[in-house]
Amino acid sequence: MTSQIPSTPTADQIRRAPKVLLHDHLDGGLRPGTIIELARAQGYDRLPETEPDKLGIWFREAADSGSLERYLETFAHTCAVMQTREALVRVAAECAVDLAEDGVVYAEVRYAPEQHLEAGLTLEEVVEAVNEGFREGERQARASGHRIRVGALLTAMRHAARALEIAELANAYRDSGVVGFDIAGAEAGFPPTRHLDAFEYLKRENNHFTIHAGEAFGLPSIWQALQWCGADRLGHGVRIIDDIEVAEDGSVSLGRLAAYVRDKRIPLEMCPTSNLQTGAAASYKEHPIGLLRKLHFRTTVNTDNRLMSGTSMSKEFEFLVEAFDYTLDDMQWFTVNAMKSAFIPFDERLAMINEVIKPGYAELKSEWLFQQTATTSDSSRRTG
Numbered sequence: 494m495t496s497q498i499p500s501t502p503t504a505d506q507i508r509r510a511p512k513v514l515l516h517d518h519l520d521g522g523l524r525p526g527t528i529i530e531l532a533r534a535q536g537y538d539r540l541p542e543t544e545p546d547k548l549g550i551w552f553r554e555a556a557d558s559g560s561l562e563r564y565l566e567t568f569a570h571t572c573a574v575m576q577t578r579e580a581l582v583r584v585a586a587e588c589a590v591d592l593a594e595d596g597v598v599y600a601e602v603r604y605a606p607e608q609h610l611e612a613g614l615t616l617e618e619v620v621e622a623v624n625e626g627f628r629e630g631e632r633q634a635r636a637s638g639h640r641i642r643v644g645a646l647l648t649a650m651r652h653a654a655r656a657l658e659i660a661e662l663a664n665a666y667r668d669s670g671v672v673g674f675d676i677a678g679a680e681a682g683f684p685p686t687r688h689l690d691a692f693e694y695l696k697r698e699n700n701h702f703t704i705h706a707g708e709a710f711g712l713p714s715i716w717q718a719l720q721w722c723g724a725d726r727l728g729h730g731v732r733i734i735d736d737i738e739v740a741e742d743g744s745v746s747l748g749r750l751a752a753y754v755r756d757k758r759i760p761l762e763m764c765p766t767s768n769l770q771t772g773a774a775a776s777y778k779e780h781p782i783g784l785l786r787k788l789h790f791r792t793t794v795n796t797d798n799r800l801m802s803g804t805s806m807s808k809e810f811e812f813l814v815e816a817f818d819y820t821l822d823d824m825q826w827f828t829v830n831a832m833k834s835a836f837i838p839f840d841e842r843l844a845m846i847n848e849v850i851k852p853g854y855a856e857l858k859s860e861w862l863f864q865q866t867a868t869t870s871d872s873s874r875r876t877g
């Protein structure tokens with residue numbers, strides 16, 4: 494009897510596989526029940542629903558608008574209830590716990606400190622509260638048998654004018670929980686070069702940053718992010734596909750920018766479901782990640798906003814497995830790519846890859862061997 498190596502991972506294997514998340518917004522990942530409790534405690538009465546399931550659906554549907562600007566409007570409700578120290582600690586702790594339970598072993602979670610000052614917290618107090626929450630969540634996860642490490646990325650809003658200040662904040666906390674910087678918000682009309690001073694400052698400090706680019710706006714945004722601002726990674730970057738031509742005979746040619754991105758191994762933080770909601774891609778099957786993975790771009794898989802997209806790392810992988818027949822080897826490839834692209838020190842990334850990620854996948858990939866043995870001995874008992 495010949496045995497068949499299973500090629501498609503099951504949903505359970507996808508969940509148990511070690512995963513690495515580089516692009517996840519803290520204010521886009523709250524539990525609906527937590528939003529309701531925090532709103533009640535703080536007297537925020539503008540929530541569109543007051544029952545957790547309904548509120549979760551409301552966020553997904555409201556974010557399903559086909560426009561980044563409308564998608565971003567939903568964050569008014571999450572930011573509204575994230576204005577106190579206690580709320581920030583709780584939301585960050587729950588974030589770490591939820592990711593850990595989903596099999597994420599390393600995550601960089603971002604948020605914009607400037608959006609959490611309405612009740613009088615200082616920027617420093619916001620960062621310290623979120624850090625405390627992440628540490629608390631890591632402890633809780635460990636107590637229930639999961640290991641996760643979470644680093645914070647500080648985001649500046651591209652329509653605002655506080656990027657340098659937030660970059661300085663990221664630099665001040667670089668040895669205590671903050672691993673880098675980002676800019677986010679509406680892309681069209683707000684080019685990253687508006688914040689050149691922040692990026693130049695971080696370069697001088699040998700610090701790291703990623704830039705949301707090539708999501709709602711195309712190649713010029715990616716080009717600016719890389720060649721003017723010097724981004725280490727691209728948030729989304731899906732529109733790099735506009736610089737790639739696939740001929741009818743299947744041959745592929747890269748424009749100068751796409752070639753640069755691939756040659757320099759620029760990490761692409763792809764967020765498939767989020768892209769379907771904002772109109773950056775039409776379907777999972779048509780999502781550029783399929784081609785980019787084939788062409789060996791440094792592609793990674795991410796959630797963006799778990800609440801607004803009703804998603805998780807496992808779900809994103811499930812959709813991709815379904816669309817592209819990915820195997821555990823493909824999942825491992827995306828995961829190692831992400832770990833290589835993280836902003837923590839090289840030796841720690843390497844240890845994560847060699848001591849956590851590769852052994853985790855090796856274990857999953859060998860499961861079929863043992864299942865096979867059980868079936869064989871069962872049937873031999875029956876026939877013997």
Ligand SMILES: O=c1[nH]cnc2c1ncn2[C@@H]1O[C@H](CO)[C@@H](O)[C@H]1O
Pocket residue numbers: 518519520521561565568572603604605608648677678679705708767797798
């Ligand atoms: O996909 C996205 N593109 C651009 N901006 C985003 C995206 N998701 C969230 N934010 C913005 O980032 C802020 C800080 O976390 C959020 O409040 C939201 O306005």
Ligand SMILES: [Zn+2]
Pocket residue numbers: 516518677705728797
């Ligand atoms: Zn994002």
